[in-house]
Amino acid sequence: MATSRPPTGQGISQPPHSAGKRFKGLRSVLDPSQIPSPASNFWSDQRRWQDRPYNTTTDVEIEIPLAGTDCIYEDQGNSTPRFLRMSTYAMPCTHDLAETCNIPLGFVLQPFADQPPEEQPVPLATFNDQPPPRCDHCGGYINPSVAWSASGQSWVCNLCETSNPVPSEYFSPLDFNGRRMDHNSRPELNFGTVDFAAPSKYNAPQPLPRLLPSFVPTPDSTSRRKSLSSPPDLRDPTPLRTLFVIDVSSTSVHRGLLPTFCESIRVALYGGSPNEVNTGLFNAELNPAMKVGFMTFNESLQFYELSPDQTQPGMLVISDVEEVFVPTRERIFVDPQECREIIETLLDAIPRMFAHVIAPSSALCAALQGSLASLSRTGGQVVACTASHPNFGPGILTPRSEGDLWGTPQEHKLWEPQEVVWRDLAEECAESGVGVNLWVFPDRWADLGSIGSICNTTGGDLHFHPRFQIDRDIHVLQSEIARTLRRTTAYNCSVRTRCSNGLHVSSYISLIHQPTADTLTVGTISADLAIGAKLEHVGNGINDDQRKNVHIQAAVLYTTVEGERRVRVCNIGVRPSTMAGNVFRWGDQDTGVCLMAKEAALTMSRKMLPEIREDLTQRFVDLLVGYRKNCAASTAPSQARFESPTLLRILLILPESYKLLPVFGGAILKTQALKGGPVSSDSRATSRHRILSSGVSSLMSYLYPRTVAVHDLRSSIAFPDPRTGRLSLPAPMPNSYLWMEPDGAYLMDNGFVTILWLGSSVSPQILLDLFGTDDLAALGPRISRLPVLQTQLSIQVRNLIAHEETLRGGRVAPFLVARQNMDGAELEFGNMLVEDENNDMMSYVDFLCHLHRQISDKVCFIHVGQDLRYSDRVYPQLTAAQQTWW
Numbered sequence: 042m043a044t045s046r047p048p049t050g051q052g053i054s055q056p057p058h059s060a061g062k063r064f065k066g067l068r069s070v071l072d073p074s075q076i077p078s079p080a081s082n083f084w085s086d087q088r089r090w091q092d093r094p095y096n097t098t099t100d101v102e103i104e105i106p107l108a109g110t111d112c113i114y115e116d117q118g119n120s121t122p123r124f125l126r127m128s129t130y131a132m133p134c135t136h137d138l139a140e141t142c143n144i145p146l147g148f149v150l151q152p153f154a155d156q157p158p159e160e161q162p163v164p165l166a167t168f169n170d171q172p173p174p175r176c177d178h179c180g181g182y183i184n185p186s187v188a189w190s191a192s193g194q195s196w197v198c199n200l201c202e203t204s205n206p207v208p209s210e211y212f213s214p215l216d217f218n219g220r221r222m223d224h225n226s227r228p229e230l231n232f233g234t235v236d237f238a239a240p241s242k243y244n245a246p247q248p249l250p251r252l253l254p255s256f257v258p259t260p261d262s263t264s265r266r267k268s269l270s271s272p273p274d275l276r277d278p279t280p281l282r283t284l285f286v287i288d289v290s291s292t293s294v295h296r297g298l299l300p301t302f303c304e305s306i307r308v309a310l311y312g313g314s315p316n317e318v319n320t321g322l323f324n325a326e327l328n329p330a331m332k333v334g335f336m337t338f339n340e341s342l343q344f345y346e347l348s349p350d351q352t353q354p355g356m357l358v359i360s361d362v363e364e365v366f367v368p369t370r371e372r373i374f375v376d377p378q379e380c381r382e383i384i385e386t387l388l389d390a391i392p393r394m395f396a397h398v399i400a401p402s403s404a405l406c407a408a409l410q411g412s413l414a415s416l417s418r419t420g421g422q423v424v425a426c427t428a429s430h431p432n433f434g435p436g437i438l439t440p441r442s443e444g445d446l447w448g449t450p451q452e453h454k455l456w457e458p459q460e461v462v463w464r465d466l467a468e469e470c471a472e473s474g475v476g477v478n479l480w481v482f483p484d485r486w487a488d489l490g491s492i493g494s495i496c497n498t499t500g501g502d503l504h505f506h507p508r509f510q511i512d513r514d515i516h517v518l519q520s521e522i523a524r525t526l527r528r529t530t531a532y533n534c535s536v537r538t539r540c541s542n543g544l545h546v547s548s549y550i551s552l553i554h555q556p557t558a559d560t561l562t563v564g565t566i567s568a569d570l571a572i573g574a575k576l577e578h579v580g581n582g583i584n585d586d587q588r589k590n591v592h593i594q595a596a597v598l599y600t601t602v603e604g605e606r607r608v609r610v611c612n613i614g615v616r617p618s619t620m621a622g623n624v625f626r627w628g629d630q631d632t633g634v635c636l637m638a639k640e641a642a643l644t645m646s647r648k649m650l651p652e653i654r655e656d657l658t659q660r661f662v663d664l665l666v667g668y669r670k671n672c673a674a675s676t677a678p679s680q681a682r683f684e685s686p687t688l689l690r691i692l693l694i695l696p697e698s699y700k701l702l703p704v705f706g707g708a709i710l711k712t713q714a715l716k717g718g719p720v721s722s723d724s725r726a727t728s729r730h731r732i733l734s735s736g737v738s739s740l741m742s743y744l745y746p747r748t749v750a751v752h753d754l755r756s757s758i759a760f761p762d763p764r765t766g767r768l769s770l771p772a773p774m775p776n777s778y779l780w781m782e783p784d785g786a787y788l789m790d791n792g793f794v795t796i797l798w799l800g801s802s803v804s805p806q807i808l809l810d811l812f813g814t815d816d817l818a819a820l821g822p823r824i825s826r827l828p829v830l831q832t833q834l835s836i837q838v839r840n841l842i843a844h845e846e847t848l849r850g851g852r853v854a855p856f857l858v859a860r861q862n863m864d865g866a867e868l869e870f871g872n873m874l875v876e877d878e879n880n881d882m883m884s885y886v887d888f889l890c891h892l893h894r895q896i897s898d899k900v901c902f903i904h905v906g907q908d909l910r911y912s913d914r915v916y917p918q919l920t921a922a923q924q925t926w927w
């Protein structure tokens with residue numbers, strides 16, 4: 042296996058286009074095969090969990106699987122890490138202890154995450170149109186950790202310890218162990234993640250009127266709340282409405298994108314793509330309850346009336362885009378199966394109808410205002426494709442002089458909407474329960490800082506395709522839209538988290554609309570959306586009684602695609618800790634790294650990038666210093682340190698749970714959002730959106746892509762394991778040219794692009810097996826997927842690509858071939874080799890040295906007045922360090 046053997050010493054030297062930074066000082070001669078490796082860590086964890094499930098109650102005494110490990114979770118009373126993942130499973134009892142440790146304290150919530158078919162789906166608890174039992178004091182929902190007393194007449198809340206009477210209809214006597222007799226038949230008492238059927242009083246309120254609404258209310262929208270003092274009208278939940286919004290400006294027509302949009306929407310709705318065979322995405326049925334509608338825009342807006350009885354759709358035009366309204370609510374949203382014929386007619390006709398449009402006018406903002414107007418009474422989701430920047434009507438955007446803003450205190454303005462109308466529209470969408478998903482195909486620039494804000498605020502996706510080639514990439518667009526339509530989607534959502542006494546959520550690490558201090562109001566929460574949250578102690582902190590767990594309960598009130606109102610509750614209990622050692626021992630590096638990445642991305646709104654990078658580096662140092670000061674002495678050397686004979690007795694002591702922080706931390710600094718060097722603000726905004734909205738598993742894959750040596754695959758790899766039926770995965774390899782060979786072939790996937798790198802002296806047999814030709818020069822950059830060949834290697838590699846696609850719900854990532862020293866894609870590939878010196882940043886080894894020097898400075902020197910001197914305890918080791926390393 043690639044990871045089990047050290048580099049041969051050859052590797053490949055970095056191509057000249059890589060630009061990084063060197064460590065300032067004497068460079069170490071650290072052996073890269075001796076430092077902690079993410080690849081071998083992934084591999085040992087994958088092997089640990091591939092044959093057995095992780096049980097959330099009985100397996101609490103072992104570390105949870107890594108976020109990227111393909112495994113099965115069993116929910117036995119705690120939410121699984123798939124839905125709620127903590128940064129530590131030993132909660133520091135006090136603020137001071139948390140400060141001492143310096144690990145990020147919080148969690149990442151992905152309440153509607155996809156589950157593999159082998160896992161038990163989230164159960165539904167029903168209460169005959171009554172609210173689920175809740176705590177009178179804190180509002181917490183009944184859950185597996187509450188205590189029963191008074192012969193079953195009352196229950197004690199595990200969050201605030203208040204005793205609550207049991208409603209008569211929920212009463213059950215207790216058995217000898219104090220457990221309810223009906224315990225086994227109650228999902229809410231057995232599972233950490235559960236859905237409660239919500240009664241009608243939990244229906245979403247109509248939003249408050251705004252001073253400057255985005256659209257002109259029509260008489261039938263009088264059900265919007267009239268004022269603050271009037272009681273809120275509640276909306277009856279309805280099946281999810283999806284509005285397709287299509288750019289029909291001349292820019293869209295001339296670039297050939299209009300027929301591409303229409304065809305992609307048709308394929309996403311009804312299938313028919315050659316790619317179906319590969320992804321299996323289209324095996325998932327479109328939810329039959331979903332309703333769809335269509336709208337087009339250029340310098341005016343066009344709505345379409347549809348009905349199964351019509352042969353031709355009716356068009357309703359709004360020509361004044363300054364005063365948008367909905368001309369009719371009848372027959373805009375229809376059943377896509379019932380109206381398949383007329384919808385296909387419409388999608389076929391739209392490119393012809395607008396083929397002769399001359400003006401390149403794009404009233405995107407007005408189109409989104411019109412979308413909101415049509416969904417304002419119910420909520421829903423928008424799927425909008427745009428081929429140019431908004432240049433007509435409200436919210437016109439002009440090119441920003443990026444060069445004048447970079448490196449100035451005004452830099453943060455690049456992440457804020459240019460025009461306030463974009464911010465207001467985003468907030469109004471979120472309050473109205475509307476999520477906006479945007480596909481942007483810029484002609485020159487897009488200003489995602491402005492238009493992307495609507496995705497960030499409402500919980501929608503932002504898909505940016507700056508180099509879209511129709512022939513090569515149309516199947517990517519089709520799969521992205523199909524994924525949006527087929528994944529679990531909740532709408533009209535609000536999120537609230539309750540914690541044990543002494544702990545609270547201090548803030549959500551998110552750009553989602555937050556009208557009040559403790560509640561997020563989200564248009565849509567899809568299976569792919571995750572929300573980071575920071576925890577903070579209140580008062581004297583939490584109870585340090587080791588017999589009691591610390592509890593966190595995140596509740597999402599939402600409407601399903603079918604139009605049912607529900608509350609999804611995720612409960613987790615973790616042990617309290619009075620010792621720093623335990624806080625680190627039970628720390629989860631993946632969640633900690635993701636929280637740090639999300640927080641850094643969030644602070645782009647108020648800090649300059651160099652300052653953010655400096656703060657992040659300092660954060661890594663503080664965490665490692667926190668460990669070294671408080672725990673290192675008591676840690677077994679074999680567990681948490683590594684030595685190199687060339688470094689004499691220098692020790693860099695790393696916590697086992699955060700031993701990969703230097704490489705993952707470096708990877709955060711190398712993301713498009715945060716890296717140094719020239720990157721367009723649109724690319725940075727896209728990367729920022731990915732960091733803020735991704736769950737832990739997909740964000741870790743984005744930070745440290747999975748790379749596999751294709752030429753080194755054993756014959757049994759990448760086929761289903763006969764025992765488990767699941768794909769037998771190959772060992773990943775370190776992301777560095779140092780581990781690569783010029784006669785090799787390597788496959789890398791970061792969730793957003795898949796690159797096959799081919800060495801200049803790759804074996805002709807490998808090319809023949811994969812492409813049906815042995816001529817490297819014949820493979821052009823226009824290859825968009827591997828040909829379907831019945832060779833062993835072709836099947837293995839296609840299985841691996843399909844496996845990655847399955848993990849992201851069938852969404853296809855663009856596939857690029859990067860021939861060594863031939864293709865432009867090699868630059869992108871090289872930038873994803875995050876252990877190397879690139880992206881205006883040091884290599885992993887250099888960054889490790891850089892962190893070590895800063896840690897040493899902090900640990901070895903103690904300030905005595907103005908003088909600095911060595912601390913006695915570490916002096917002997919660190920003098921050696923001073924002499925030989927620095």
Ligand SMILES: [Zn+2]
Nearest residue numbers: 176179198201
């Ligand atoms: Zn309570």
